[in-house]
Amino acid sequence: MTGLSDETLNAFHDGALPPAEMRRIAAEVAGNADLRDRLARLAAADAAARDRFAAALRDPVPLALARAVATAPPPRTRTGWRQTAAAAVLGLLIGAGGTAWVVTGPARAPAAPDWVAQVADYHRVYAAEGRHLVEVGADETPHIEEWLAGRIGRPFRVPDLTGDGFAFRGARLLVAAAAPVAQLVYVGEDGAIIALCLTARPGASDAPPRLQEFGDLTATVWRQAGTAVVLVTPADLPDRDTIAATAQTALWQL
Amino acid sequence: MDHSALRRDLIDLLPRLRRFASTLVASAADADDLVQIACLRAIERPDSFLPGTRLDAWVFTILRNAWRDDLRRRRVRDGQGTIDAEAASELVDANDGAAHLAEREVRDAVLGLPEGLSSVLLLVSVEGYTYAEAARILDIPAGTVTSRIARARAMLATSLGEERGGGAR
Structure with a gap:
């Protein structure tokens, strides 16, 4: 048994502690089955809350x-x-x-221009997470596809980027510019973290990839199949365009 | 902010606003009233939105404030005298102390948790807000977010255990 309080463990689970403390507790968790059990209970509670809250979202608006x-x-x-x-x-x-x-009714405004910037910010935050890199792990890929397709309102397949040297690690649901965004996270052989982020743009026409720079990160943004897609990569990643091309073909091979 | 774009964004937000409201009030009709009040206030005061911040956080905050105002009005109407806004939030925060709970057991419709817990869990676990953002939306100290989320998950995990017939660990 360790002296970690429930509150500290919850804050750790939510990535809400200072980086040094996150690392310290992560190390403690690695060697302590009791802590892992307690964290699993928190994750189970989250899963239950998400399920029930997801159902609440399907209730038709009067x-x-x-x-x-x-x-x-x-x-x-x-x-x-x-x-x-x-x-x-x-x-x-x-x-x-x-x-x-x-x-x-009038089509939704084509994307708040800053959603890509928000996605890049999220990437910076979550890429530092390590243990909590993703919300749902790659071992649950069919669930991820079903869950996130439901949340963003667009079906898609998780692209296999192993040919480009990146392994799928799992996914998160983000909210950017007031809209749900599916974030698919991949890790390269050297530990580089990249993400494909998808959000629905009903009725929007397709648009070819263009680049947006965010300091240490580069976003490759395109629109396809009524969906806006952003590939977020480290700014110096050489294979960006190849990866974007792989994703473009693989995302909608339903 | 462009008026019609704001209305469209608000309409897109309606399902999530209703869900948030349902963690604050008991009945679906009250939740819808609250959502409507919040949206009309947002439309009425678009300049209170800070460009570059999350629109949903802004409307959630307006909704939470509308709920607090309504709570205060009800208490005045019910002859419980006047209380100020701070006290109104304390009355609700009082479920961090046991006395209030025993006297008035209000549980939310979605998760069946005591008042105040479900909102925090929704904002952090589902909506993905940081503790600091959730604290700002709910107008409670960040430390209260931490204690509530811990209690919310513990109660939910226990009830899950009971549903499976195994009881809590």
């Missing part, structure tokens, strides 16, 4: 609520009654259309 938000007038300081009235008319039109508006 039309009245969606309509109230869709037709809410802009701030008073910038508008007058005219616009409010226009919004009310829009509400009536939407009402006449029934529920179909959810599908046929």
Whole structure:
């Protein structure tokens, strides 16, 4: 038995401790079966919470609520009654259309420009995690595909990048620019960590890969099959383009 | 912020806002009311959003504040006198002490945990917020996030054990 409190162990589980302490506890965990048991219990609780909360997400949104938000007038300081009235008319039109508006309404804005930057930030944080690199391990790949496809709303396959020297380690669910993002994490033979991140862009046209630099990281961004994809790699990774090409072919071989 | 883009983003967020609200109030109707109030406030005050921060965190915070305001109004209406916002959050935080629990056992609909625990677990384990972000959204000290998440997972793990018929370890 060790002196680690439940709170410390939870904070460790969540990666919420300073790096030095994370390393110290990781070393302690490695040599202590009791701590591993306790961590497994935390992971089981998380899994149960995620399951039940995922079910809560499938509960259909009442039309009245969606309509109230869709037709809410802009701030008073910038508008007058005219616009409010226009919004009310829009509400009536939407009402006449029934529920179909959810599908046929204006397409979602193509991506908040900063989602790639957020994904890069996440990469920096999680790449330092080591033990907690991923939320669900590669041994559960079918579950990952089902779970994350459900969360982002797009089916996909986890690409096999072993031909490019990268092994799949597992996945995480992120949220960037208010949208769920599937993060697939791979580790290279030399320990380099790269990630493929996917988020739905319904109706968006395909776009070829382009590069965005984020200091020590490079993001290769493209759109394919109604999905925006980012390959996040260390800035000096030579095989970036080959990996992106492999991913492009493999992601939708359903 | 562009008004129609904000409305679209809020509509996209509705399922997650309803889920968060369901960890704060007992009935689905109350949760939907809370979500609607929060969205209308967000639309009313777009300038309170800090560009470069997470939109969902902003709306979650507005929703949490709306819930606190509503709680305060109810207590006043129910003749329990006036209390300020700080006290309102303490009343709810009181489930970190046992006395409050015995008197008013409110459990959330999703996980069946005592009030205050489920929200923390949702924000950290499911929504992926850091402890500091969760603390800001819920307007509680970071240390309270740590203690609540530990209690939430412990209670959930115990109930899982009971469901399997094995009891807690």
